[in-house]
Amino acid sequence: MADADQVRNSVALARKARLDARSGRLTGPTANLAPGHVQANLAILPRALAADFLHFCQRNPKPCPLLAMSEPGDPSLPELGADIDIRTDIPRYRVWKNGELVAEPTDVRDIWRDDLVSFLIGCSFSFEEAMLDNGLPVRHIEQGSNVPMYRTNIPTQPAGVFGGPLVVSMRPLKAADAIRAIQVTSRFPSVHGAPVHIGDPSLIGISDINRPDYGDPVEIRPGEMPVFWACGVTPQSVVAAVRPDFCITHAPGHMLVTDLINSRMAML
Amino acid sequence: MADADQVRNSVALARKARLDARSGRLTGPTANLAPGHVQANLAILPRALAADFLHFCQRNPKPCPLLAMSEPGDPSLPELGADIDIRTDIPRYRVWKNGELVAEPTDVRDIWRDDLVSFLIGCSFSFEEAMLDNGLPVRHIEQGSNVPMYRTNIPTQPAGVFGGPLVVSMRPLKAADAIRAIQVTSRFPSVHGAPVHIGDPSLIGISDINRPDYGDPVEIRPGEMPVFWACGVTPQSVVAAVRPDFCITHAPGHMLVTDLINSRMAML
Structure with a gap:
């Protein structure tokens, strides 16, 4: 405080x-x-x-x-x-x-x-700060690159003219850190909140984790799993589609x- | 309420x-x-x-x-x-x-x-009730069998004569349900609380997920990941070792x- x-x-x-x-x-x-x-x-x-x-x-x-x-x-x-x-x-x-x-x-x-x-x-900067405050690694910050982002096969709920797929950001974490990250980021629903997916990228339509649709790829180390959060690029991509x-x-x-x-x- | x-x-x-x-x-x-x-x-x-x-x-x-x-x-x-x-x-x-x-x-x-x-x-009955109340599946209850439990390579913190490996219970869940289960069970620290591991069983020394050390095996369906909680069999196994x-x-x-x-x- x-x-x-x-x-x-x-x-x-x-x-x-x-x-x-x-x-x-x-x-x-x-x-x-x-x-x-x-x-x-x-x-x-x-x-x-x-x-x-x-x-x-x-x-x-x-x-x-x-x-x-x-x-x-x-x-x-x-x-x-x-x-x-x-x-x-x-x-x-x-x-x-x-x-x-x-x-x-x-x-x-x-x-x-x-x-x-x-x-x-x-924006994800807010929950990333909470992750760092909890001693959790944020790989793209360590690497000095942009967070990797991916279009998924998860549909958004359309409204009027707006609709389209969810875009997610990804941070790799060890399982115990992923569990803690879910706890930490769940407390921040107004800045994307809890992850939307963990583990196998293909289950949400991501064919190559090393080729993000936006941002830069990051290293996923042995024993780490990809953890995916809803991303603020979603509204931009939804607006662009209109x-x-x-x-x-x-x-x-x-x-x-x-x-x-x-x-x-x-x-x- | x-x-x-x-x-x-x-x-x-x-x-x-x-x-x-x-x-x-x-x-x-x-x-x-x-x-x-x-x-x-x-x-x-x-x-x-x-x-x-x-x-x-x-x-x-x-x-x-x-x-x-x-x-x-x-x-x-x-x-x-x-x-x-x-x-x-x-x-x-x-x-x-x-x-x-x-x-x-x-x-x-x-x-x-x-x-x-x-x-x-x-005991895990308490957090399983919370999972069911949240519409999350509990496979061994669906199957009418005992929860599968495994000795891990995660050491407990020894105290005096007591020590030994952590025993975990496992419930398979889809990723989005696993995230919700982490949120739900984190609220119940006095009945085992949040999971200790998610995903790859080999990372915690479990060689065959279909052959639990205690209890019964359960079906893991396509798109599901194993989610592992610390188990109350741990103290029994620790006492038995003494x-x-x-x-x-x-x-x-x-x-x-x-x-x-x-x-x-x-x-x-």
Whole structure:
């Protein structure tokens, strides 16, 4: 448990990360910025799609744990930080038109619209911190690479225009560590929560564990089993499949750093 | 949650099971008697061994979750039920001399001694009930057979004269059910708690999953993985290895039915 001074200091670090992004000083990934703070995935959609997407999140809380949703046109997100401007506070965005990536700006004020709704979705950084705090290894962090992610044959629950397969991230663990990881991450349902699968990858439609669909492969050592969590890439892949005429996401790894404290996301 | 009438009725059933054992009307296994009530494994040891055995339980809470320990010579166990007489209230006992099974009586009053200490240890019936309540399959119950149990290469933490390998029980589950079973059974640390291993049996020294050391084999279906829990046979096997000049245990499956409520054993 952080004492009051530590929390004040860490909130200052979270705010600094956002202000650095806003001013253009920070344009890179946000991993390890403001340790202890929740970081969030971003999807910005036109209002016409927002109701369906909200319903999709409601139906699929494991891949799409919704931390906050804005009012249409409103760039503030007071639940996540008093001063947030979602048009500037992420280091790098991706702008999509009709499903094609058209730009990777560091600021989207010039293309902002009054009908845009922001969805902020929990991210695995939070439960990985809890794993590390429990002495559990996180291989892709050890390797300094991106987490391996895979499209599965597990369907999401569709809602309106949105649907498609679940995307999972994978961390290899020894069996006893996998059991502890299930206990630890079960406490964090708002940041993907417990794993969705353990063991044989082929049972969820993954044909080659060494060839992830996103991210980088990681070493699986003798005596380790792959452990799979629902991944925040799922909503991005689901949105991409719809090819909306316009949408904005964060660039991979370039997250919103929020004032929320990871350890306070634990349900118990 | 049981209401007050249900609890009164279920305590009456627990007491009836003990009174039936006491009177000799009940001499068979206790599975399914007094549903919802904690049943307990029994080890009765001479006082000279009791301190070491208590230390062994303290060091090995997963295989030896101690529910209650009596005073020397005292057959009562007020923590587990107001009227318990441990010399009569178990349907069938096993009496051991120098490590040899010498009798299986239904009453041990005639061989009771002033130096005997009773240890009552949590049993898997409690977490199996929680699994069934969660819609999880328990294969050996479906099959109407005894749970398969295996000696492992996982050492217990020795204490005094007691030590030896961990014995585990196994229930096959699909991966998603295994994850849920870990969550469910983690809530019950006083009745063995979370699994100790999942997946590859050879990693814990089990060479043939279809040939358990105790109990009966069960079917493992395609897509299922074996899930292993620390087993209350561990303390029995550890005691047997010491070959005490005198000890008493319950006969397998012939447990002490207590007044304790399974659902109240959950830590949360």
